[in-house]
Amino acid sequence: MPYLRRINTTSTKTYSSRTLLFLENDGTLRPLAIELSLPHPDGDQFGCISKVYTPSSQGVESSIWQLAKAYVNVNDSGHHQLISHWLKTHAVIEPFVIAANRQLSVLHPIHKLLHPHFRETMNANAIAREVLTNAGGIIEETVFPAKFSMEWSSVMYKNWVFPEQALPVDLIKRGMAVEDPKSSHSVRLLIEDYPYAADGLEIWSAIKIWVKEYCSFYYKNDEMVQNDSELQSWWKELREEGHGDKKDEPWWPKMQTCEELIESSTIIIWLSSAYHAAINYGQYSIGGYVPNRPSISLHFMPEEGTPEYEELKTYPDKAFLKTFTPQLQTLLGMASIEILSRHPIDELYLGQRGTPEWTTDANMLQASEDFRKKLEGIEKRIIKMNKDEKLKNRVGPAKIPYTLLYPSSEPGLTGKGIPNSVNI
Incomplete structure (x- = not known):
């Protein structure tokens, strides 16, 4: 928690948090306790100062529990925006785009495969650096790390591992799945009713099936991958310059086999499309009403015997609003995530192409059409699952269905749809 000491010197005050959840027999999760921690005043070597809060529905204890949950949301909001969203999609995809445009001709098969998934990414990132992630920008104004936001993102990049961005690997690493060759996706979910994972694996x-069919058409064996000078130059520049800080990491695929090409291309497409969609397009529905998911806290938890504690007992709503929803940051945050959550009229979704005749290879045109139809089938299955009352996590207590991985969408603020690329 070393960053907490720095953050606490600003006007923003928050905790490091941990939440203990209990998996019920019906597949739902029930919070049992929240631990809020602060750095020890005598130094990190003394650990941290922590306090545990448990659920309550009556009196001031109920208000305390609501505050504890809000502090968890403050942490989650910052991590979501800076790490899950900005770092793991916008930032890490950019080097793939730059190296591909430098090293792969427009006629190269891998350029044709990945081109839709690079659409408008550079433009979106340039705008983000001007108004969102810049010093004094909207991100610094609206999430708890404030001026340390990009520093936090940079520190977390040190833990970024490209092969671990594959969804099955990520789920296993996070303890949400285990390897199981007998399962349809070679992994078995430990929480079966986990909509992001269930839909995401589909x-x-x-x-991956589409990428494998495509790559196998142009690369009949490993030797063809090794002898493709453009492909090798792309991967070399990507590693040594694009992600130069990690050029010596042993986990980088060597790009010497068809399997490495297929897995790497699948990860790139997944991050650019479905993962970004799941992270980005539900932001307004969750955080558009800021008290539901605050991103900044201005005060610590009130201690018993203090005026703040008495105010919480007497005017709990007022105390909550004073702690979590400063007006300027609220307006900036609401406006920003509303814009980020919208689909433009000319959006191209996963499985769609801007030009129907993007290749002269009839087999690949058919394979592309098969991919599009498969996505339509997945969407129908998701809709059906969202209507299954046994799957309680797909709608939740608010009865709002999980739609973030619906492949298609209409324009506007829909909370669904998987665009091809990181374009907003």
Whole structure:
């Protein structure tokens, strides 16, 4: 928690948090306790100062529990925007785009495969650096790390591992799945009713089948991959310059086999499309009403015997609003995530192409059409699952269905749809 000491010197005050959840027999998760921690005043070597809060529905204890949950949301909001969203999609995809445009001709098969998934990414990132992630920009104004936002993102990049961005690998690493060759996706979910994972594995599998069929058409064996000078130059520049800080990491695929090409291309497409969609397009529905998911806290938890504690007992709503929803940051945050959550009229979704005749290879045109139809089938299955009352996590207590991995969408603020690329 070393960053907490720095953050606490600003006007923003928050905790490091941990939440203990209990998996019920019906597949739902029930919070049992929240631990809020602060750095020890005498130094990090003394650990941290922590306090545990448990659920309550009556009196001031109920208000305390609501505050504790809000502090968890503050942490989650910052991590979501800076790490899950900005770092793991916008930032890490950019080097793939730059190196591909420098090293792969427009006629190269891998350029044709990945081109839709690079659409408008550079433009979106340039705008983000001007108004969102810049010093004094909207991100610094609206999430708890404030001026340390990009520093936090940079520190977290040190833990970024490209092969671990594959959805099955990510789920296993996070303890949400285990390897199981007998399962349809070679992994078995430990929480079966986990909509992001269940829908995501269907999308991941469809992408990988499409990529494998495509790459196998142009690369009949490993030797063809090794002898493709443009492909090798792309991967070399990507590693040594694009992600130069990690050029010596042993986990980088060597790009010497068809399997490495297929897996790497699948990860790139997944991050650019489905993963970004799941991270980005539900932001307004969750955080558009800021008290539901605050991103900044201005005060610490009130201690018993203080005026703040008495105010919480007497005017709990007022105390909550004073702690979590400063007006300027609220307006900036609401406006920003509303814009980020919208689909433009000319959006191209996963499985769609801007030009129907993007290749002269009839077999690949048919394979592309098969991929599109497979996505339509997945969407129908998702809709059906969202109507299954046994799957309680797909709608939740608010009865709002999980739609973030619906492949298609209409324009506007829909909370669904998987665009091809990181374009907003």
